[in-house]
Amino acid sequence: MTATHLSKIYGTTLNLTKALQNVSLNVGTGEFLGIMGPSGAGKSTLLNILSTLDQPTSGQVWIGDQDISQLRGQQLASFRRKELGFIFQDFNLLEALTVEENIILPLTFNKTPAQQVNAELSRVTTVLNLTQLLQRYPAELSVGQRQRVAAARALVVKPKILFADEPTGSLDSYSATELLQYLQLLNQSSQMAIVMVTHDAFTASFCKRILFIKDGQIFSEIVRKNSRQEFFDRIMDMQATIGGGGKTNALQSGS
Ligand SMILES: Nc1ncnc2c1ncn2[C@@H]1O[C@H](COP(=O)(O)OP(=O)(O)OP(=O)(O)O)[C@@H](O)[C@H]1O
Numbered sequence: 564m565t566a567t568h569l570s571k572i573y574g575t576t577l578n579l580t581k582a583l584q585n586v587s588l589n590v591g592t593g594e595f596l597g598i599m600g601p602s603g604a605g606k607s608t609l610l611n612i613l614s615t616l617d618q619p620t621s622g623q624v625w626i627g628d629q630d631i632s633q634l635r636g637q638q639l640a641s642f643r644r645k646e647l648g649f650i651f652q653d654f655n656l657l658e659a660l661t662v663e664e665n666i667i668l669p670l671t672f673n674k675t676p677a678q679q680v681n682a683e684l685s686r687v688t689t690v691l692n693l694t695q696l697l698q699r700y701p702a703e704l705s706v707g708q709r710q711r712v713a714a715a716r717a718l719v720v721k722p723k724i725l726f727a728d729e730p731t732g733s734l735d736s737y738s739a740t741e742l743l744q745y746l747q748l749l750n751q752s753s754q755m756a757i758v759m760v761t762h763d764a765f766t767a768s769f770c771k772r773i774l775f776i777k778d779g780q781i782f783s784e785i786v787r788k789n790s791r792q793e794f795f796d797r798i799m800d801m802q803a804t805i806g807g808g809g810k811t812n813a814l815q816s817g818s
Pocket residue numbers: 573574580581582600601602603604605606607608609
């Protein structure tokens with residue numbers, strides 16, 4: 564994925580917010596990119612534009628050989644369903660459907676054969692520890708369980724790129740570590756690229772590279788070279804430099 568000269572301006576002439584200013588970036592196949600920065604820096608705006616959910620005021624986003632600004636309506640919906648996965652904060656689970664029905668919904672839209680649906684369902688629910696909850700409704704789940712269902716639904720289609728906004732925000736540290744280790748495994752084994760916004764240095768330490776955004780612009784970039792602990796320390800240092808980093812968990816386990 565390549566984004567060039569992205570700008571996003573919200574509001575009217577009297578009350579303009581420049582949420583993004585001239586941001587360009589590349590996300591290679593199999594990348595695990597983190598986006599960090601203070602509150603209001605433009606992280607969610609950038610993620611929404613990269614993930615086709617919002618349009619830039621100017622600039623372009625290419626995913627593979629597709630200029631996504633050229634896609635509309637059904638074409639855009641189909642592209643999203645087949646190529647992209649989303650784990651966002653507000654989960655978007657359908658309350659009238661069971662956990663199982665929510666998870667397999669993208670496969671149903673894609674007319675996937677039943678046998679494959681069962682195999683994919685079993686794959687994601689086993690790793691995300693949801694097998695006991697398949698017949699429940701979202702209202703009967705804890706916040707952390709809802710987040711895991713949303714993750715399962717995103718991963719069931721094996722997307723080429725997974726977009727995640729604070730994917731561990733509602734999870735305890737054990738569940739957060741499990742989800743991150745699973746994302747890391749998928750990223751390494753299937754070459755699924757991940758673009759993840761987070762405030763949390765522990766969560767970010769699973770990435771391979773992190774872009775720090777400040778005032779709508781790229782402030783700096785760090786790349787993991789050695790252990791996760793060493794990367795975590797550098798993330799903490801950069802958060803201190805940039806200011807307004809938000810809450811963070813202590814790093815609990817080794818690399
Ligand atoms: N729909 C909107 N209309 C007007 N301004 C907006 C809108 N969405 C975001 N903004 C503004 O754009 C800027 C960037 O917002 P954005 O949500 O991208 O920041 P963020 O880095 O994700 O923040 P946080 O970490 O607090 O979620 C902020 O100043 C915000 O107030």
